[in-house]
Amino acid sequence: MLYQRSSQLFIEAEKVIPGGVNSPVRAFKGVGGTPIFVKKAKGAYLYDEDDNQFIDYINSWGPMILGHAFEPVIEAITERAKLGTSFGTPTALETKIAALALEMVPNIDKIRFVNSGTEACMSAIRLARGYTKRDKIIKFAGCYHGHSDSFLIQAGSGASTFGIPNSPGVTSGTAQDTLLAQYNNIQNVMALFEANPNEIAAVIIEPVAGNMGCVPPKEGFLEQLRALCTANGTLLIFDEVMTGFRLARGGAQELYNITADIVCFGKVIGGGLPVGAFAGRNEIMNHLAPLGPVYQAGTLSGNPLAMAAGYAMLETLNTDREIYQRLEEKTAYLEKGMHKILTKNNVAYTINRVGSMISVHFDAQPVTDFDTAKAGDNAFFKTFFHNLLQSGIYIAPSAYETWFITDALTYDDLDTTLNAIDRATQNH
Numbered sequence: 071m072l073y074q075r076s077s078q079l080f081i082e083a084e085k086v087i088p089g090g091v092n093s094p095v096r097a098f099k100g101v102g103g104t105p106i107f108v109k110k111a112k113g114a115y116l117y118d119e120d121d122n123q124f125i126d127y128i129n130s131w132g133p134m135i136l137g138h139a140f141e142p143v144i145e146a147i148t149e150r151a152k153l154g155t156s157f158g159t160p161t162a163l164e165t166k167i168a169a170l171a172l173e174m175v176p177n178i179d180k181i182r183f184v185n186s187g188t189e190a191c192m193s194a195i196r197l198a199r200g201y202t203k204r205d206k207i208i209k210f211a212g213c214y215h216g217h218s219d220s221f222l223i224q225a226g227s228g229a230s231t232f233g234i235p236n237s238p239g240v241t242s243g244t245a246q247d248t249l250l251a252q253y254n255n256i257q258n259v260m261a262l263f264e265a266n267p268n269e270i271a272a273v274i275i276e277p278v279a280g281n282m283g284c285v286p287p288k289e290g291f292l293e294q295l296r297a298l299c300t301a302n303g304t305l306l307i308f309d310e311v312m313t314g315f316r317l318a319r320g321g322a323q324e325l326y327n328i329t330a331d332i333v334c335f336g337k338v339i340g341g342g343l344p345v346g347a348f349a350g351r352n353e354i355m356n357h358l359a360p361l362g363p364v365y366q367a368g369t370l371s372g373n374p375l376a377m378a379a380g381y382a383m384l385e386t387l388n389t390d391r392e393i394y395q396r397l398e399e400k401t402a403y404l405e406k407g408m409h410k411i412l413t414k415n416n417v418a419y420t421i422n423r424v425g426s427m428i429s430v431h432f433d434a435q436p437v438t439d440f441d442t443a444k445a446g447d448n449a450f451f452k453t454f455f456h457n458l459l460q461s462g463i464y465i466a467p468s469a470y471e472t473w474f475i476t477d478a479l480t481y482d483d484l485d486t487t488l489n490a491i492d493r494a495t496q497n498h
């Protein structure tokens with residue numbers, strides 16, 4: 071495959087955009103080489119500027135669960151655009167999508183729309199702090215909640231007490247209020263609660279982690295977390311930016327039958343337009359301005375184009391009764407095929423999967439947290455990635471990402487992918 075035009079476009083982009091990209095992981099730093107510039111996409115396929123075709127396993131990092139340029143979404147955006155693109159006033163459409171989201175997701179009475187997952191998580195934390203009148207939060211190493219200051223914290227030597235920032239520009243003051251725990255380690259969380267009595271406003275978690283590859287919660291872990299939060303007057307925040315409307319109509323709350331206090335959304339909820347949202351019970355959500363004292367606002371929040379796209383997406387997911395079963399079956403087929411191939415080719419590997427989130431780790435040990443996720447064979451992943459790319463299979467250019475399966479994928483696409491995986495892992 072030739073990437074002549076993409077390579078040229080990347081050189082031009084680097085002159086005017088830092089690193090040539092508007093979000094770092096797109097730059098292929100984790101795998102080497104230059105990123106492909108996409109011209110268009112339809113269904114399960116991406117087409118780049120050199121007219122190469124790829125079967126897409128990233129799908130805009132999650133939103134395109136029904137495939138690219140999904141007709142009802144495109145139609146909704148097109149029709150809506152003719153009526154004007156932003157007013158800065160309430161619109162009937164916002165109430166309509168809010169009501170639909172409340173119908174689909176359990177345990178929430180009100181929802182507020184924002185423009186990204188980052189904004190949703192950032193606002194959820196402020197709300198939790200305002201509601202509990204406490205400052206500290208607990209997050210888990212390897213979980214990603216967007217790029218706001220409180221979340222850019224990584225384990226340091228004092229990880230079990232105070233976090234240290236992992237980006238310049240995050241103040242140590244902010245970092246001190248973020249406590250770090252190990253995913254799937256309830257003892258670790260208990261110790262943090264004991265060391266910080268009556269100080270923890272919220273525990274925020276990806277109920278199925280998707281930003282260190284796919285890491286499912288261990289049996290009972292989320293239940294124990296729920297109980298700990300309740301016992302300590304702490305809010306449990308489910309960051310369902312990735313899992314929301316993907317794992318089930320009602321997301322991870324429905325799948326695991328756990329009640330969160332605040333739920334964050336992004337990705338699928340916008341149907342491919344910039345949308346995020348956070349939601350909770352009245353008692354909590356009524357603390358938000360203009361009803362309550364916790365301030366949160368946005369010039370383009372609830373934007374009519376974005377709401378039209380999101381509504382068309384959610385409506386399809388709500389009415390197609392077989393959608394989640396189909397996604398489960400397609401992803402299970404891929405998983406089964408990969409097990410067979412990787413075993414046959416003597417590759418040391420682990421596959422993690424929940425519903426249509428799946429990841430392959432090149433390490434035979436179980437991957438249950440950030441440390442075990444990092445233990446994989448990164449050098450081999452790079453070769454694997456480029457081999458697949460050459461075969462027209464586009465997976466995330468990083469070993470720490472989930473693959474997102476879409477309903478647009480056919481079993482032929484999955485077989486093509488499995489054949490490519492076979493070729494990429496022979497003579498390993």
Ligand SMILES: *Cc1c(COP(=O)(O)O)cnc(C)c1O
Pocket residue numbers: 185186187188189191214215216217276280281309310311312336337346
């Ligand atoms: C993608 C993601 C975010 C950030 O959302 P953006 O729209 O990129 O700001 C937050 N949390 C999780 C779990 C995500 O996967």
